[in-house]
Amino acid sequence: MTRTRSFSPAAKQVLAALLDRSGSWSHGYDLAKITGVRSGTLYPLLIRLEERGLLETEWQPPADPGRPPRHIYKLTAAGIEVARANPVDPVGADRSSLREVRT
Amino acid sequence: MSRRALRKLSDAMLVRMVGLAPAYMRNWAEAVRAEAAAIADDGEALRFAAGAGSGLALTFIKARLNDALGLASGRIGPRRLAALATTAAVMIGVIHLHLAGASPSMILVNIASLGVGLALLGAAGAWRGLPDHGRSIAAIIMAGLLVLTSLFGVSSHGVVRWVAAGPLLVQSSLILLPALLMMFARKATAACTAALVIAAGAMAMQPDRAMAGAMVAGIAMLWLLHRSRNVTIVLAASASGFVATLVQADNLPPVRFTEGVFTETWQVHPLLGIAVASAGALLLLPAAAFGTGDRDCARQCAVFGAVWLAIILAALIGNYPTPLVGYGGSAIIGYLLSACMLPPRQPARDRLPPAAKPPVPPQPDILARLFPKQTPCG
Numbered sequence: 001m002t003r004t005r006s007f008s009p010a011a012k013q014v015l016a017a018l019l020d021r022s023g024s025w026s027h028g029y030d031l032a033k034i035t036g037v038r039s040g041t042l043y044p045l046l047i048r049l050e051e052r053g054l055l056e057t058e059w060q061p062p063a064d065p066g067r068p069p070r071h072i073y074k075l076t077a078a079g080i081e082v083a084r085a086n087p088v089d090p091v092g093a094d095r096s097s098l099r100e101v102r103t
Numbered sequence: 104m105s106r107r108a109l110r111k112l113s114d115a116m117l118v119r120m121v122g123l124a125p126a127y128m129r130n131w132a133e134a135v136r137a138e139a140a141a142i143a144d145d146g147e148a149l150r151f152a153a154g155a156g157s158g159l160a161l162t163f164i165k166a167r168l169n170d171a172l173g174l175a176s177g178r179i180g181p182r183r184l185a186a187l188a189t190t191a192a193v194m195i196g197v198i199h200l201h202l203a204g205a206s207p208s209m210i211l212v213n214i215a216s217l218g219v220g221l222a223l224l225g226a227a228g229a230w231r232g233l234p235d236h237g238r239s240i241a242a243i244i245m246a247g248l249l250v251l252t253s254l255f256g257v258s259s260h261g262v263v264r265w266v267a268a269g270p271l272l273v274q275s276s277l278i279l280l281p282a283l284l285m286m287f288a289r290k291a292t293a294a295c296t297a298a299l300v301i302a303a304g305a306m307a308m309q310p311d312r313a314m315a316g317a318m319v320a321g322i323a324m325l326w327l328l329h330r331s332r333n334v335t336i337v338l339a340a341s342a343s344g345f346v347a348t349l350v351q352a353d354n355l356p357p358v359r360f361t362e363g364v365f366t367e368t369w370q371v372h373p374l375l376g377i378a379v380a381s382a383g384a385l386l387l388l389p390a391a392a393f394g395t396g397d398r399d400c401a402r403q404c405a406v407f408g409a410v411w412l413a414i415i416l417a418a419l420i421g422n423y424p425t426p427l428v429g430y431g432g433s434a435i436i437g438y439l440l441s442a443c444m445l446p447p448r449q450p451a452r453d454r455l456p457p458a459a460k461p462p463v464p465p466q467p468d469i470l471a472r473l474f475p476k477q478t479p480c481g
Contacts, residue, residue, distance in 0.1 A: 028138045029151060039135070039151045040158030047131055047162055057130075070141055071134030 007086045010037045011045055015083035018055070018075045022083075025058065025072035046073060054079030110145050113152040120156055124163045132159060181389040181404055185442035186224055188389065189427060192382035193217045193435060196428035199379055203371050205360045209430040212271065216432030220439030227443035239294030242286055245279045246298035249305035252276070260355050263309050276306065276314040277424065277433040278440060281410050284321040285444030287337065288406035289399075291325075296333040303340035307347035313417030313424075315345040320413035321406045328402045357422040364425035365418065382428045386411045386438065389445060400446045407445060411438065 007015065013035040018026060032042050049055035056076050059069045075083055114136060121132040135155040142148035179187075193213055200210050233241065252275040257265040265272040283302055287295045299322075306315040318341040326338050357363050365383065369376035390408020393400055411426065414434070418425040426434035 027141070028134060028155075029142055032151065038158075039155035042158070043131060043135060043155045044158045044162040047128065057134075059130075068133075068137040068140055070137045071130065 008045075009089060010035070010041050011049075012086050012088045013037055014042065014045055014049070015054075015075070015079070015086060016088045018073065019080060019083040022075050022080050025060065025074050027070055027072055031073070049079065054082055107145055109149050110139075110152075113139065113149050113156065117152055117156055120159060120163065123160065123167075125166050128163060128166060132163075135159060180447045181393045181400065181407075181445040182224060182227060182442055182447050184392055185389045185407075185439065185445060186221060188385040189220065189435065189439055189442070190217065192385045192427040195378050195382040199364070199368055199371070199375055199428060200360060200430060202375060203360065203367065205430060209360060212432050213430060213435060216435040217439075219432070220436045223436070224439045224443055228447070230443050235290070235292060238286060238290075239292060239298075242283060242295045242298035243301075245283050246301035246305070248275055249279055249302050250308075253305045253308040262311075262353065262355050264311050271432070274424065274431070274433040276311060277414075277426075277431075278437040280306075280314050280318060281321075281407075281414075281437050281441035282444060284318060284410055285403065285407060285441045288321070288325050288403045289444055291329075291331055291333040291337075293333065296337055299337045300340045303337070303344035306341075307344035310348045310351040310353035311423075312345070312348045312353065312421065313414055315341070315348040316417055317410045317413040319345045321410040324406050324409035325402070328405060353422075355422055360430040361424050362418065362422045362429065364429040379428050383415050383426075386415065386426060389442070403445055407441060410441070 014031060014037055017031055017034045028039070028042060028046070031037070031046075032039050035042075037045070046055060046057075050057055054076055056074050056079075058072050060072045062069050117132055117136040117139070121129055121136075124132050135152060138155075139148045139152035142151055193216075197210050197213060200213070252266055253263055256263045256275070257267050257272055259265070264274055264276060266275050267273075280302060283295075283298060287299055299318075303315075303318065306318060319338075322334065322338045322341050326334050359367075365376075365379060368379040387408050390404045390411075393404040414423070414426050417423040418429070424431050424434055427438060
């Protein structure tokens with residue numbers, strides 16, 4: 001029997017943000033800004049999502065010479081399914097929007 | 104220090120972190136470095152790097168520990184880790200007993216109990232392999248034994264919680280209750296629910312706040328992780344049992360080498376105090392190591408941790424037995440019996456291959472500019 005894992009509100013926020021942009025790549029800083037999830041929570045979360053095969057990562061060549069390449073993320077097909085099955089809780093969504101207003 | 108200098112400092116910290124990371128996670132430290140470098144505002148970049156750096160440091164340390172102990176690969180499961188933790192804790196306890204002047208027979212009892220407990224743990228496969236009805240009967244018998252102890256056990260200062268086993272007094276709740284709670288955490292069947300309601304009644308019959316509190320802690324943890332009607336019923340019963348223990352007078356005087364051990368060891372020597380405190384922390388190792396893995400395994404390990412944390416805290420604040428490091432075989436056997444109910448191992452996670460290194464950005468050819476190609480002489 002396949003078991004589903006429950007996700008934390010922060011994980012659901014990140015999954016939702018990545019789902020919104022499914023098909024295109026996201027940067028870590030942008031994800032932190034959109035979701036309001038702190039960078040200290042975001043990166044361990046991204047690692048876990050990648051470990052579970054829900055997240056695809058890639059290095060993006062720098063736009064300007066001398067700049068380091070950036071790590072970019074998008075959901076895998078399994079990740080899209082999981083994100084759809086784990087929408088953001090209504091309370092979490094409200095909090096997220098408040099954070100966006102404040103920043 | 105200017106923000107730019109702080110930014111350089113945070114970058115240097117992230118460079119160090121690349122070295123801290125296991126090979127398959129190294130790209131994540133590089134990723135944070137690159138992301139912070141792309142943020143225009145120095146203060147914002149610093150906050151981002153410091154936050155991500157601290158989050159990653161914990162992840163990297165945990166991954167390194169898991170790799171070192173073979174936890175991630177499934178080589179060591181919760182049960183084997185509990186056996187290692189118990190052996191280490193009991194050995195530290197034996198050193199404490201020896202230094203504090205306990206009799207050799209006390210040391211012998213603890214070592215013999217460790218042997219009995221490890222033998223039980225060795226046979227844990229058979230225990231977990233019991234069919235549901237077998238486990239139900241076992242749970243009801245265990246609960247019945249707790250009631251019988253409360254009714255007809257050995258009394259001391261008006262408290263009845265022991266069974267005489269030859270010259271030794273065995274605290275049946277310390278042996279049976281954690282195991283019963285772990286059986287319930289694994290599968291909250293109707294028979295287990297009934298057994299735990301009976302056990303809560305047995306706890307309420309005498310003022311053992313430590314074990315009644317451990318029961319509430321374990322069931323509350325289970326309720327947080329896996330709510331069901333049966334869990335709610337047992338939570339209500341155990342909370343009522345705990346309240347009943349609070350309203351009864353507990354005039355039991357402390358027993359040297361068994362109770363108040365954490366504070367006593369500091370008086371013998373601070374290093375011994377640290378060693379004994381570390382041994383207490385070792386008991387929580389299976390919960391700490393496996394509390395975030397596979398859901399079933401994590402739930403059982405979390406309940407195991409909550410129960411034993413409550414027993415340790417009770418020993419710290421009241422006249423209750425100090426598990427494993429103090430004199431007493433009941434806690435040693437009880438700890439290992441409850442560890443029998445833990446899953447043998449966590450399903451191994453897929454190990455990622457070493458991460459791809461970030462591509463090297465094109466750099467201006469400094470050497471070519473400094474030493475332009477010259478036409479050969481002659």
